[in-house]
Amino acid sequence: MSVTSAAQFQAVSQVFGDFTAVDAIDLTIPEGKLTTLLGPSGCGKTTSLRMLAGYLRPTGGRILIRGEDFTTAPPEKRNLGMVFQSYALFPHMSVADNVGYGLKLRRVSGSERAKRVTEALEMVGLAHLAGSRPKQLSGGQQQRVAIARAVAIEPDLLLLDEPLSNLDARLRLQMRAEIRRIQSETGLSVVLVTHDQDEALEMSDQMVVMKDGRIQQQGSPQDVFPAPANRFVAEFLGYENFVPTADAQVTVRPEHLHVNARQSPAATSDGLSLDGRVTDLAYRGVDVLVTLAADAPGSSSPDPIRLVADLRASTAPDLRIGDEVAITASPGHLVTLPA
Amino acid sequence: MRGHRRSLMLLLLPGLVLLLAGFLVPALIMLLAPPDTTTGEVLARLGQMLADPYDLTIIGRTLGLGLIVTVTCVVLGFPIAYLLARSQSRWAGVLLAVAIFPLLLSNVVRTFGWLVVLGSQGAVGQTLVALGIVDEAPQLLYTPLAIVLGLVQLFLPLAVVSCYSALAQVDANLDEAARGLGAGRARTFWTIVVPLSWPGVVVAATLVFAGSITAYTTPYLLGGSRQRMLSTQLFQYSSSTIDWAAASATAMIMTVLVFGVAALSSVMGRRARAS
Amino acid sequence: MNTRRPVAASLAVLGYIVMIAPLFFVVITAFTAGSTVRFPPDGFSLRWFEAAVTYQPFMSALASSLQLAVFAAVASLALGVPVALAIHRGKIPGKGLLEGMFLSPLIVPELVVGLALYQQFMIGLGMNNLTTLAIGHTVLMFPYAVRVTGASLALIDPAVEDAARGLGASPMRTFFTITLPLLRPGIFSAALLAFVTSFNNVPLSLLLQSREFRTLPVTMLDYVQQNYDPIVASTSVLILAGTVLVAVVAERTVGFAKIFGGINR
Numbered sequence: 110m111s112v113t114s115a116a117q118f119q120a121v122s123q124v125f126g127d128f129t130a131v132d133a134i135d136l137t138i139p140e141g142k143l144t145t146l147l148g149p150s151g152c153g154k155t156t157s158l159r160m161l162a163g164y165l166r167p168t169g170g171r172i173l174i175r176g177e178d179f180t181t182a183p184p185e186k187r188n189l190g191m192v193f194q195s196y197a198l199f200p201h202m203s204v205a206d207n208v209g210y211g212l213k214l215r216r217v218s219g220s221e222r223a224k225r226v227t228e229a230l231e232m233v234g235l236a237h238l239a240g241s242r243p244k245q246l247s248g249g250q251q252q253r254v255a256i257a258r259a260v261a262i263e264p265d266l267l268l269l270d271e272p273l274s275n276l277d278a279r280l281r282l283q284m285r286a287e288i289r290r291i292q293s294e295t296g297l298s299v300v301l302v303t304h305d306q307d308e309a310l311e312m313s314d315q316m317v318v319m320k321d322g323r324i325q326q327q328g329s330p331q332d333v334f335p336a337p338a339n340r341f342v343a344e345f346l347g348y349e350n351f352v353p354t355a356d357a358q359v360t361v362r363p364e365h366l367h368v369n370a371r372q373s374p375a376a377t378s379d380g381l382s383l384d385g386r387v388t389d390l391a392y393r394g395v396d397v398l399v400t401l402a403a404d405a406p407g408s409s410s411p412d413p414i415r416l417v418a419d420l421r422a423s424t425a426p427d428l429r430i431g432d433e434v435a436i437t438a439s440p441g442h443l444v445t446l447p448a
Numbered sequence: 449m450r451g452h453r454r455s456l457m458l459l460l461l462p463g464l465v466l467l468l469a470g471f472l473v474p475a476l477i478m479l480l481a482p483p484d485t486t487t488g489e490v491l492a493r494l495g496q497m498l499a500d501p502y503d504l505t506i507i508g509r510t511l512g513l514g515l516i517v518t519v520t521c522v523v524l525g526f527p528i529a530y531l532l533a534r535s536q537s538r539w540a541g542v543l544l545a546v547a548i549f550p551l552l553l554s555n556v557v558r559t560f561g562w563l564v565v566l567g568s569q570g571a572v573g574q575t576l577v578a579l580g581i582v583d584e585a586p587q588l589l590y591t592p593l594a595i596v597l598g599l600v601q602l603f604l605p606l607a608v609v610s611c612y613s614a615l616a617q618v619d620a621n622l623d624e625a626a627r628g629l630g631a632g633r634a635r636t637f638w639t640i641v642v643p644l645s646w647p648g649v650v651v652a653a654t655l656v657f658a659g660s661i662t663a664y665t666t667p668y669l670l671g672g673s674r675q676r677m678l679s680t681q682l683f684q685y686s687s688s689t690i691d692w693a694a695a696s697a698t699a700m701i702m703t704v705l706v707f708g709v710a711a712l713s714s715v716m717g718r719r720a721r722a723s
Numbered sequence: 724m725n726t727r728r729p730v731a732a733s734l735a736v737l738g739y740i741v742m743i744a745p746l747f748f749v750v751i752t753a754f755t756a757g758s759t760v761r762f763p764p765d766g767f768s769l770r771w772f773e774a775a776v777t778y779q780p781f782m783s784a785l786a787s788s789l790q791l792a793v794f795a796a797v798a799s800l801a802l803g804v805p806v807a808l809a810i811h812r813g814k815i816p817g818k819g820l821l822e823g824m825f826l827s828p829l830i831v832p833e834l835v836v837g838l839a840l841y842q843q844f845m846i847g848l849g850m851n852n853l854t855t856l857a858i859g860h861t862v863l864m865f866p867y868a869v870r871v872t873g874a875s876l877a878l879i880d881p882a883v884e885d886a887a888r889g890l891g892a893s894p895m896r897t898f899f900t901i902t903l904p905l906l907r908p909g910i911f912s913a914a915l916l917a918f919v920t921s922f923n924n925v926p927l928s929l930l931l932q933s934r935e936f937r938t939l940p941v942t943m944l945d946y947v948q949q950n951y952d953p954i955v956a957s958t959s960v961l962i963l964a965g966t967v968l969v970a971v972v973a974e975r976t977v978g979f980a981k982i983f984g985g986i987n988r
């Protein structure tokens with residue numbers, strides 16, 4: 110078998126008692142790419158990552174790393190670099206000793222080790238802190254040390270479990286770029302767990318959306334974002350409007366809905382066209398969030414459906430709660446989903 | 449995971465062997481089937497004890513003094529813990545250390561102090577004589593009072609530690625919030641501080657009571673043969689009269705009492721936490 | 724103290740008096756020039772300290788006590804640390820029950836444990852008293868080792884150990900390079916507590932004594948019954964001084980208050 114994948118999940122399951130945390134997932138982690146596992150809390154992201162890293166033995170299926178079966182190998186036999194959410198730096202060792210720990214275990218000689226430690230620390234811009242203790246560092250710095258430590262062993266895969274969730278908003282944006290840079294500099298295959306769709310969209314070469322232990326959709330952000338495969342993925346990616354049709358449903362993002370004062374019956378076009386009423390307005394500076402109740406022709410229920418439009422404040426019509434409006438969207442912005 | 453289970457067993461095994469061979473098995477045999485005696489005889493002896501006025505006096509004394517010691521320790525220990533936990537002073541740390549320190553110190557040393565204080569040539573008696581209050585120093589040793597004093601000294605640090613741990617977890621801001629709402633100092637204390645630190649008080653009381661009814665050194669030195677307690681009685685049976693049935697029956701009473709108190713306290717603690 | 728809380732302050736002062744005053748009188752008595760324990764003491768001298776350190780039975784008992792305490796501390800830790808590891812790191816069903824069982828020697832009255840070992844081991848199996856004492860003290864100190872190191876283990880982020888495994892360390896290697904160094908303060912606290920508790924123990928040491936091997940507290944207890952001279956006071960002061968030393972070491976290393984009941988200031 111030629112090695113084109115860094116790792117593979119083959120029908121991998123993890124059952125805790127009578128609870129199935131991961132349900133027979135099949136997944137290929139491509140070589141030299143950044144893959145994100147995306148999904149809400151409890152969907153099995155960490156569990157999947159821990160099975161890949163060897164901390165949890167799958168209750169079913171096989172895990173291949175570079176084409177070889179590693180399903181039952183302990184973590185120390187896998188040569189993977191893992192970055193933990195809590196960073197998990199060794200508190201009793203200096204930054205340099207933390208980074209050198211894995212090299213020491215690989216019997217890398219003293220001078221070579223020092224060189225590689227320095228290289229790894231330089232890559233994350235922390236060479237000047239080599240002698241510090243972890244607890245003297247800020248959260249962002251600890252994060253970088255954790256990455257340097259994982260990368261220093263030249264792992265077959267770099268695994269990161271929600272690496273950015275403990276950082277403040279600004280640092281998070283900065284670290285996204287930093288991790289991408291490290292990935293492209295080293296050419297490592299990276300798996301990153303996140304529950305933040307923006308993070309996944311911005312960073313991924315391949316994104317894998319999970320729910321309840323199952324993979325919902327996978328592909329590049331460019332493929333997934335405009336064409337969510339089902340309602341769950343659509344909602345997770347920020348599609349908020351779901352309009353039932355005869356045999357399916359269509360979805361459209363709030364920023365793609367147009368709202369206008371109603372002039373006689375709504376003009377019919379190939380896109381979406383509904384009558385509705387403004388039920389709430391939220392002014393947010395750059396934009397205005399308009400909540401609407403629309404009459405849905407295709408709906409089986411008599412209740413109006415709730416829609417949200419995100420309009421640019423500068424071009425939005427002057428709306429008031431209670432206004433009768435026409436709601437439209439162009440055909441190119443509609444995604445048809447299974448009902 | 450078989451490897452996991454095997455290494456767990458390896459970790460637990462030596463400790464389990466020690467616990468079983470060095471403690472549980474000998475203790476059970478001693479309680480239920482001591483040498484040259486049957487379980488029936490032990491139980492018969494136990495029945496006799498629970499009917500005999502002399503033995504009942506000893507049990508009663510043990511429980512009664514234990515109760516007095518427990519109440520005293522809580523009444524003295526809680527205020528110490530409270531003041532230390534709420535104090536901003538840097539002396540609070542030192543005073544806390546002084547209160548805890550006796551836990552490290554030998555019981556013999558601590559109890560010996562009371563011989564010096566309460567003995568006929570001791571500080572209290574001689575002071576009373578010197579002041580002309582009495583002509584002859586009164587006999588203070590070998591009285592229930594001596595035992596109570598000795599046991600309170602012994603267990604007060606334990607009460608302070610337990611109460612302190614609980615009080616340190618009660619947010620001092622709560623006191624202030626209650627006072628801000630118009631509750632007086634006393635009212636704040638009884639409606640906020642005491643209920644919130646109650647689990648710590650239960651722990652303190654349990655430790656002190658269980659300790660008091662099983663302590664040996666203090667009743668031996670300060671109570672002597674005049675004020676027998678269960679522990680000194682047990683020692684008597686097992687080292688001078690060598691009455692195994694009586695020793696086992698006494699040990700059984702002590703063990704049951706201690707486990708009973710521990711069970712009661714865990715029920716009370718759970719209820720306090722639930723409410 | 725706080726004078727705005729007169730009742731609490733009075734009770735607290737009373738409490739401190741009961742805890743400390745007797746020790747104060749022991750110290751005064753130890754420096755007497757007279758030959759009986761009495762108050763006020765007859766003059767000042769160091770003669771009873773000299774008597775204490777030259778009194779053979781006390782000094783050999785001191786040596787015995789120290790040996791026994793060191794053995795009990797080391798043995799209880801050697802057995803207790805693995806148990807704490809299994810309880811806190813292993814996936815065991817009924818963990819609480821297991822832990823309760825390992826802590827049970829703490830609940831059962833020491834005198835009862837002593838009697839059981841005396842009767843079953845020394846009389847029943849004919850073991851010598853030194854072996855029985857060593858087993859008994861180890862059993863009694865074992866819960867301290869399990870509990871104190873367990874509490875300290877619970878504070879170590881398990882991800883740190885996972886990280887070491889991921890970097891290539893075997894479980895054994897992880898234990899020795901990561902877990903054990905991080906556990907050192909806990910182990911030190913446990914050792915100190917076990918040492919002191921074993922050194923001070925009376926009930927077990929009393930029942931398991933022999934003429935050849937008896938501990939200092941037991942020897943002192945015996946002496947007090949026979950004689951009433953101040954040598955016990957001066958010996959007590961020496962023990963007091965030693966204990967203060969231990970407390971200072973504890974304070975300098977792990978924090979004195981932390982050793983007991985997880986008090987954090």
Ligand SMILES: Nc1ncnc2c1ncn2[C@@H]1O[C@H](COP(=O)(O)OP(=O)(O)OP(=O)(O)O)[C@@H](O)[C@H]1O
Pocket residue numbers: 125128130148149150151152153154155156157304
């Ligand atoms: N050891 C375990 N025993 C029992 N259930 C577990 C165990 N580990 C995880 N679970 C359960 O499995 C499910 C998936 O957990 P997992 O940690 O993989 O979620 P996650 O996707 O990483 O979520 P989060 O975003 O909150 O980290 C959760 O419902 C969790 O409660």
Ligand SMILES: [Mg+2]
Pocket residue numbers: 154155156
């Ligand atoms: Mg997770």
